[in-house]
Amino acid sequence: MKLNLKIWRQKNAQDQGKMVDYAIDNVSPDMSFLEMLDVLNDDLIQKDQDPVAFDHDCREGICGMCSLYINGEAHGPDRGVTTCQLHMRKFKDGDTIFIEPFRAKAFPVIKDLAVNRSAFDRIQQAGGFISVNTSGNTLDANAIPIPKHDADRAFDAATCIGCGACVATCKNSSAMLFVSAKVSQFALLPQGRVEATDRVLNMVRQMDEEGFGNCTNTGACEVECPKGISLENIARMNREYLAASLK
Amino acid sequence: MSNNGMLKSSIARKVAMALSGLFLILFLGQHFFINSMSVVSPDTFNEISHFMGYNPVVQFVLQPILIFGVIFHFCMGLYLDYQNKKARPIKYVKNNGAANASWMSRNMVITGIVVLAFLGLHFYDFWVHEMNVKYINVQPEDPTRYYEELRQKFVDPVRVGIYVVSFVLLALHLLHGFMSSFQSIGFNNKYSRSLRGFAYAFAILVPAGFALIALYHHFTI
Ligand code: HEM
Ligand code: SF4
Numbered sequence: 001m002k003l004n005l006k007i008w009r010q011k012n013a014q015d016q017g018k019m020v021d022y023a024i025d026n027v028s029p030d031m032s033f034l035e036m037l038d039v040l041n042d043d044l045i046q047k048d049q050d051p052v053a054f055d056h057d058c059r060e061g062i063c064g065m066c067s068l069y070i071n072g073e074a075h076g077p078d079r080g081v082t083t084c085q086l087h088m089r090k091f092k093d094g095d096t097i098f099i100e101p102f103r104a105k106a107f108p109v110i111k112d113l114a115v116n117r118s119a120f121d122r123i124q125q126a127g128g129f130i131s132v133n134t135s136g137n138t139l140d141a142n143a144i145p146i147p148k149h150d151a152d153r154a155f156d157a158a159t160c161i162g163c164g165a166c167v168a169t170c171k172n173s174s175a176m177l178f179v180s181a182k183v184s185q186f187a188l189l190p191q192g193r194v195e196a197t198d199r200v201l202n203m204v205r206q207m208d209e210e211g212f213g214n215c216t217n218t219g220a221c222e223v224e225c226p227k228g229i230s231l232e233n234i235a236r237m238n239r240e241y242l243a244a245s246l247k
Numbered sequence: 248m249s250n251n252g253m254l255k256s257s258i259a260r261k262v263a264m265a266l267s268g269l270f271l272i273l274f275l276g277q278h279f280f281i282n283s284m285s286v287v288s289p290d291t292f293n294e295i296s297h298f299m300g301y302n303p304v305v306q307f308v309l310q311p312i313l314i315f316g317v318i319f320h321f322c323m324g325l326y327l328d329y330q331n332k333k334a335r336p337i338k339y340v341k342n343n344g345a346a347n348a349s350w351m352s353r354n355m356v357i358t359g360i361v362v363l364a365f366l367g368l369h370f371y372d373f374w375v376h377e378m379n380v381k382y383i384n385v386q387p388e389d390p391t392r393y394y395e396e397l398r399q400k401f402v403d404p405v406r407v408g409i410y411v412v413s414f415v416l417l418a419l420h421l422l423h424g425f426m427s428s429f430q431s432i433g434f435n436n437k438y439s440r441s442l443r444g445f446a447y448a449f450a451i452l453v454p455a456g457f458a459l460i461a462l463y464h465h466f467t468i
C-alpha cells in the first residue's frame with residue numbers, strides 16, 4: 001500500500017506545531033498502525049531527519065499508552081481497539097491519513113503526537129484506590145461475598161486502561177467516562193463503599209481542577225472507548241456524587 | 248442542591264441544567280395542552296387563558312419561576328458551552344464528529360440559541376402585549392378576547408414560518424436534551440429504554456403539534 005500521511009509535528013510544548021506531509025510506500029495491510037509509523041520513522045532516521053514521537057508500550061491493547069487521533073477519530077476508524085490493535089487493512093491504497101495528537105487543555109503536547117496524560121494520574125491519586133492494611137494481616141479478598149452481577153459490572157468498569165480516548169473524542173474534552181469507570185469499579189464492591197463518599201467528591205474535584213470540560217451526554221466516548229466502558233458508569237457517578245454531596 | 252458552593256462542580260451544574268430543562272419540558276407540555284384547546288374548543292381556550300392570565304398564583308408565583316427557569320437554563324447552557332470550548336484550545340485539523348455522536352447532541356447550543364431567539368419574539372407577541380393590556384394601558388377584563396387575539400397572530404405568513412422553523416429546532420433540541428437530562432441526574436437503568444421511546448415521541452410530537460396549531464389558524468382564518 002501507498003499512503004499519504006499528514007502528521008502533526010511539534011518540537012516541544014512551546015512550539016506552535018503544524019501538519020507535515022509524508023509519503024510512505026510498501027505498507028503491508030497486516031501491519032499495525034504503529035508498525036506503519038515505525039517504518040516511517042526508520043525511513044526518517046535513514047534520511048537524518050527527526051523521527052515522529054508517539055506513545056506506545058505494550059502493543060497489545062492493555063496498557064493504554066498508544067493514543068493518536070486518526071482521520072478525525074480517537075484510535076482511528078475501527079471500534080473497540082487501541083491504535084496498536086488497529087491494522088492497516090482498515091485503510092485503502094492511496095488513502096490520505098490525518099494523524100494528530102489527542103487534544104485537550106488537560107493533555108498538553110510533549111512532542112509531536114505524544115501528550116502528557118498525567119492529569120489522569122492525579123485524578124486517580126485523589127481517590128481511585130482502596131486503603132488497605134499492609135501490616136501482613138490482610139484479609140483474603142474472597143472472604144467477602146459479592147453478588148456475581150455486581151462483580152461483573154465492577155470488572156467491566158475496571159477494564160478501563162486510562163488511554164484518554166474518551167477525552168480526545170469528546171467535543172467538550174470531558175473526562176467523565178474515565179473518572180466514572182474508576183469510581184464505579186469501587187462503588188459496586190463492599191470494599192469500595194467504605195471510602196465511597198470521599199472518593200467521588202475528591203476525584204470529581206480533581207477532574208474539574210485539571211480543566212476537563214462538562215459532559216453533555218453525546219455518547220461519543222462510549223463509541224470510541226477501546227474497552228467498551230458504558231455510559232451507565234457516568235450515570236452511576238452522578239448518583240454517587242449527588243448522594244455524597246448531600247451527606 | 249440549593250447551596251451555591253455545590254454549583255461549582257461540573258456534575259452539579261449539569262444536574263441543575265437537567266432539572267431546569269425538565270422543568271421547561273413540563274411547562275411545554277401544559278402549554279401544548281392549552282394551545283390544542285384553541286383548535287378543539289375556542290370557549291375552553293378562552294376560559295383557560297383567562298384563568299392563567301388573572302390567577303394570582305399563576306401570575307405571581309408560577310410565572311416568575313418560569314422566567315427564572317428559562318433565564319437560568321440558557322445562561323447555564325451558554326456558560327457550560329464556554330467552559331467546554333475552553334477545554335480544547337487547539338482544535339483538531341480533521342475531526343469526524345458524526346462518526347460517534349448525533350448532530351443534535353453536538354449542537355445543543357445552536358438549537359438552544361435559535362429557541363432563545365424565538366422566545367424573544369414570543370415574549371414580544373404575547374407576553375408584552377398581555378402586560379400592556381393588564382397593567383399599563385389597563386383595559387377592562389374581557390374573558391373572551393384570547394381566541395381572536397391568538398388567531399390574529401397567525402395571519403402573517405412570515406411569522407407562521409418563523410414559528411414552524413423554531414419548533415423544528417426545538418424538536419432537535421429535545422431529541423437530545425430530554426434523555427440527556429435523565430442521564431445527568433443519574434437515571435440510567437432498565438427503564439431507560441422505554442423512557443427513551445417516550446422522550447423521542449414527546450420531542451417530535453409536541454413541537455410538531457405546536458407547529459400544526461399555528462398552521463391550522465393561519466389557513467382557517
Ligand atoms: C432559551 C433558549 C435555550 C438555550 C440557549 C438552551 C441551551 C441549552 C444547552 C446549551 C444545553 C446543553 C447543556 C448540556 O447538555 O450540558 C441544553 C440542554 C437542555 N435543554 Fe435547553 N436551551 C434552551 C431552551 C430550552 C427549552 C425551551 C427546553 C425545553 C422545553 C430545553 C430543554 C433542555 C433539556 C431537557 C436539556 C438537557 C439537559 C441535560 O443535558 O442534562 N431547553 N439547553
Ligand atoms: S473510559 Fe475507555 S476511552 Fe476512557 S480512558 Fe478508559 S479505556 Fe480509555
Ligand code: FES
Pocket residue numbers: 055056057058059060061062063064065066082083084085
Ligand atoms: S501500546 Fe499498550 S494499549 Fe496500545
